[in-house]
Amino acid sequence: MSRKVIYPAAPPVTVLLDLADNAAILRAALAAHAPSAGRITVHPTPAASDTTLALDILAALGKPTELPGTGGSIGPPAWILAADWILSLPDVRLTVLRAHLLDEASWSHLLTLRMRTGMHLVAVCHTRRPPAVMRTALRPLKHHTVSTDHGLGDLLAPAPTAPAPPSRAAEGRWITVPALAYLASHHTFPRCSCTPPPAPHPYVPERAYSIDQIAHRLATRTAYPQLAGALATAVFTGAPIAQLHTIRTGHLDSDAATLTLHDPRRTRRPGFTADCGIYTVPTWARPFLLAAANLVHLSPRGDDRLFTTGTPRALPYLTDFAEHCRLRPPQPAPPWPRPRTRRKKRAGAPEVQWYDGISSSRFEYISYEEWLHTAASAPPPRRRAP
Known part of the structure; x- marks a missing residue:
C-alpha cells in the first residue's frame, strides 16, 4: 500500500484576512509557489464552478487540464487526480487566493481534498470577515483567523530554489x-x-x-x-x-x-x-x-x-x-x-x-x-x- 492513503490528520485551516487587497500579499503568495517542495498557490478562475477549481489546482501542480470528457468525466475525476498528486508530495501547504469568492460546492470539495491529503489549507480572503458560505463550511472544523496587519509568520515564506525547467528547445x-x-x-x-x-x-x-x-x-x-x-x-x-x-x-x-x-x-x-x-x-x-x-x-x-x-x-x-x-x-x-532521390524530406515529426x-x-x-x-x-x- 502507498503511504498516506489512510486519511492523515490535517492541521487547522488558516483564514488569512487581507482587507486592503494588498498587491504585496498577492506577489508573496505567488512567489511562495513551489510544488516540488509541497508549497502550492492557486489563483482560482473568477466565477468558476467546483470542477474548474479542481482543474486550477491541477494546473498549479504543473499538470495539463485537458481531461477526457467534461471535467474528466470519462477517466478519474479531477478532484481525485489532484488528491493523488498531492499525496505524493511531502508536507503540502495549499494557499487559495480570493477564497471569499468560492461557492458552497467548491468549499465542500476543497475541504474533502484537505481531509484526504492532510494538507495545510490557507484561505486568503479580501473581506472584513469571512462570508457566510465560508463560515458555514468551516464551522465543524478546527480553524483560526489571522490578519495581514499582525504579521504573516512563515505562511508566505519564499519558496526554496527549484531547478530550472528544461528549455523549450530541449x-x-x-x-x-x-x-x-x-x-x-x-x-x-x-x-x-x-x-x-x-x-x-x-x-x-x-x-x-x-x-x-x-x-x-x-x-x-x-x-x-x-x-x-x-x-x-x-x-x-x-x-x-x-x-x-x-x-x-x-x-x-x-x-x-x-x-x-x-x-x-x-x-x-x-x-x-x-x-x-x-x-x-x-x-x-x-x-x-x-x-x-x-x-x-x-x-x-x-x-x-x-x-x-x-x-x-x-x-x-x-x-x-x-x-x-x-x-x-x-x-x-x-x-x-541509401537510395538516391531528389525528393525533399517531409516536414513534421518522424x-x-x-x-x-x-x-x-x-x-x-x-x-x-x-x-x-x-x-x-x-x-x-x-x-x-x-
Whole structure:
C-alpha cells in the first residue's frame, strides 16, 4: 500500500484576512509557489464552478487540464487526480487566493481534498470577515483567523530554489531510451505469487538519459499518474506493457522504494532481467508510482492493478504517451546504401517504430551491458551558464 492513503490528520485551516487587497500579499503568495517542495498557490478562475477549481489546482501542480470528457468525466475525476498528486508530495501547504469568492460546492470539495491529503489549507480572503458560505463550511472544523496587519509568520515564506525547467528547445527533442526497446512486445506474462530475489541489474544510471528532462516531461504532460508511473517503470526496468499490467499495489512497498516484477516464463529479452526480481525505484520515479498507488486506494474499481483505470479507452496507449513525451526506443538502422532521390524530406515529426518481438532483424541491436558500462563511465553533460 502507498503511504498516506489512510486519511492523515490535517492541521487547522488558516483564514488569512487581507482587507486592503494588498498587491504585496498577492506577489508573496505567488512567489511562495513551489510544488516540488509541497508549497502550492492557486489563483482560482473568477466565477468558476467546483470542477474548474479542481482543474486550477491541477494546473498549479504543473499538470495539463485537458481531461477526457467534461471535467474528466470519462477517466478519474479531477478532484481525485489532484488528491493523488498531492499525496505524493511531502508536507503540502495549499494557499487559495480570493477564497471569499468560492461557492458552497467548491468549499465542500476543497475541504474533502484537505481531509484526504492532510494538507495545510490557507484561505486568503479580501473581506472584513469571512462570508457566510465560508463560515458555514468551516464551522465543524478546527480553524483560526489571522490578519495581514499582525504579521504573516512563515505562511508566505519564499519558496526554496527549484531547478530550472528544461528549455523549450530541449523539451521538443527526441530522447532515445534503450530500455523502451521491448515496450510494445507481444509476450504474455502470467500471474505469479513467488517471493523473488533482488534484480541483478540496478536501475539505469541517471546521467544516461538526461533523466531530469524525462522526469519533467512525465510530470507535465499528463494528469494521470497511471501513465506517468507506467512509463517511468518501463524506463528504469525495461518492462513491456504486458508485464506492467500485471503489477499490483502489493508489489510496491509503502514508500515506493522497491518494486517487484514477475516473469515466470523467463521471457528472452537480450540484456534485460528475464526472471522475477525486486527493483530499486530511483528517487525521480517514486512520486509517479506513489500517485498511481494512491489512485487505486482513493477510487476503488474492483481490482488492485497499479497501472490501469478500469474504464475502456479512458487513457491513451502507453506507446502513444511515450511519443507525446518525445521518448522513443532505438530506431531501425537506415537502409544502406541509401537510395538516391531528389525528393525533399517531409516536414513534421518522424514516424516512431516500435519493436513488436517479431521483426528483430530490422532494429539495431545494442548490448545492454555494454550500454550500461558506457553510460556509467561517461562524464556528466555540461550545463550552460545562465
